[in-house]
Amino acid sequence: SVPFEIERARADFPVLQQEVHGKPLVYLDNAATMQKPRQVTEAIDHYYRWDNANIHRAVHQLSERATQAYEAARNKVQHFINAARREEIVFVRGTTEAINLVAQSFGRSRLQAGDEILLSHMEHHSNIVPWQLLCEQTGAVLKVVPIDDTGELLLDEYERCLSPRTRLVAMVHASNVLGTINPAQKIIELAHARGIPVLLDGAQTVPHMPVDVQELDCDFYAFSAHKMVGPTGIGVLYGKREWLEAMPPYQGGGDMILSVSFDKTLYSDLPYKFEAGTPHIAGAIGLGVAIDYLETLGMENIAAYEQELLNYGTEVLAQVPGLRFIGTAQEKVGVLSFVLEGVHPHDIGTILDHEGIAIRTGHHCAQPVMERFNIPATARASLAFYNTKAEMDVLAAGIKRVGELLG
Numbered sequence: 171s172v173p174f175e176i177e178r179a180r181a182d183f184p185v186l187q188q189e190v191h192g193k194p195l196v197y198l199d200n201a202a203t204m205q206k207p208r209q210v211t212e213a214i215d216h217y218y219r220w221d222n223a224n225i226h227r228a229v230h231q232l233s234e235r236a237t238q239a240y241e242a243a244r245n246k247v248q249h250f251i252n253a254a255r256r257e258e259i260v261f262v263r264g265t266t267e268a269i270n271l272v273a274q275s276f277g278r279s280r281l282q283a284g285d286e287i288l289l290s291h292m293e294h295h296s297n298i299v300p301w302q303l304l305c306e307q308t309g310a311v312l313k314v315v316p317i318d319d320t321g322e323l324l325l326d327e328y329e330r331c332l333s334p335r336t337r338l339v340a341m342v343h344a345s346n347v348l349g350t351i352n353p354a355q356k357i358i359e360l361a362h363a364r365g366i367p368v369l370l371d372g373a374q375t376v377p378h379m380p381v382d383v384q385e386l387d388c389d390f391y392a393f394s395a396h397k398m399v400g401p402t403g404i405g406v407l408y409g410k411r412e413w414l415e416a417m418p419p420y421q422g423g424g425d426m427i428l429s430v431s432f433d434k435t436l437y438s439d440l441p442y443k444f445e446a447g448t449p450h451i452a453g454a455i456g457l458g459v460a461i462d463y464l465e466t467l468g469m470e471n472i473a474a475y476e477q478e479l480l481n482y483g484t485e486v487l488a489q490v491p492g493l494r495f496i497g498t499a500q501e502k503v504g505v506l507s508f509v510l511e512g513v514h515p516h517d518i519g520t521i522l523d524h525e526g527i528a529i530r531t532g533h534h535c536a537q538p539v540m541e542r543f544n545i546p547a548t549a550r551a552s553l554a555f556y557n558t559k560a561e562m563d564v565l566a567a568g569i570k571r572v573g574e575l576l577g
């Protein structure tokens with residue numbers, strides 16, 4: 171049975187109560203970005219209406235309120251992922267910037283020619299390209315752990331890839347294309363046994379299941395607010411204090427310094443060392459409210475409900491003639507990627523849009539996954555707690571009609 175909180179949550183999302191092309195909107199592109207509850211948009215509106223000021227630098231009332239709200243959001247993030255210290259939470263633009271920060275600050279200061287960075291074959295481009303840039307700058311090399319036909323990481327291959335030259339493991343916690351939830355605990359244990367730090371890309375996990383960075387014992391963890399009912403333009407880099415303290419700043423500017431002279435500049439303490447310039451204050455406040463919202467629903471409830479929805483969706487889509495799933499791992503988040511015999515994924519997306527159904531088609535910023543499965547693209551329905559079984563039925567019926575039309 172669906173918990174009461176989840177059942178009534180849909181009403182908090184005005185955007186879901188509209189028609190598209192004369193049909194009720196069925197929004198199934200949550201892995202790209204999630205919709206926002208009114209609590210989040212109202213908090214952002216309230217901030218700009220009543221509290222807007224720059225933070226940290228002024229003594230006036232509005233600045234104090236803005237600073238207080240911004241720093242309160244940091245505390246919420248800390249507790250949400252169970253970080254040991256608030257200064258381990260760095261606000262960035264999103265997952266992409268968090269990974270670039272680690273690549274340029276941690277990577278550039280430590281890696282040398284011949285050093286290795288270990289990734290998986292199911293990474294999002296944002297966990298590939300920053301490392302390639304770093305490799306060009308340092309002469310380090312990428313190594314890629316293969317995946318099997320269901321989209322699971324080959325753990326024994328992973329272990330074999332860990333070498334005396336491996337300086338960092340950077341892996342996606344859950345794939346945005348395949349849905350695969352990687353065995354993070356195991357990945358980290360095996361790396362730590364060899365003294366290698368691990369970064370996890372948590373863009374698709376933090377919104378969908380409880381994440382505890384201390385229990386995982388990961389060294390870095392990256393995620394985006396906009397995929398967890400928060401605003402765009404804000405995200406989080408979690409880093410263990412020892413690492414962050416040892417790392418040089420990523421960007422220079424105001425707010426990240428203690429003192430500046432033309433001879434010598436002293437940097438601020440954590441986390442401000444990594445937050446140069448005026449940050450996305452409203453975004454951080456919105457993220458804080460998004461976290462409040464998710465915590466009210468309960469991450470355990472969200473995970474359980476989405477699993478139920480995933481199972482149901484898998485069942486009804488499997489009955490569509492000619493449909494083949496891409497990504498059938500044992501442990502998955504609510505991502506249903508598929509191809510349809512004789513139909514280009516783009517056409518599936520276009521026709522479904524005319525029925526009010528929003529899915530994503532393409533390579534999903536993970537071209538190596540397409541190459542691995544020998545396909546140009548997939549169609550992807552990605553789920554959230556505000557989706558329903560009835561919507562899964564509408565989706566399945568829509569795809570079936572596409573098949574009849576074009577297949």
Ligand code: PMP
Pocket residue numbers: 201202263264265266267294296297342344345346371373374394535
């Ligand atoms: N990693 C994964 C697994 C993702 O799904 C995404 C977003 N599609 C990103 C990284 C990048 O996130 P952002 O664009 O918010 O930086």
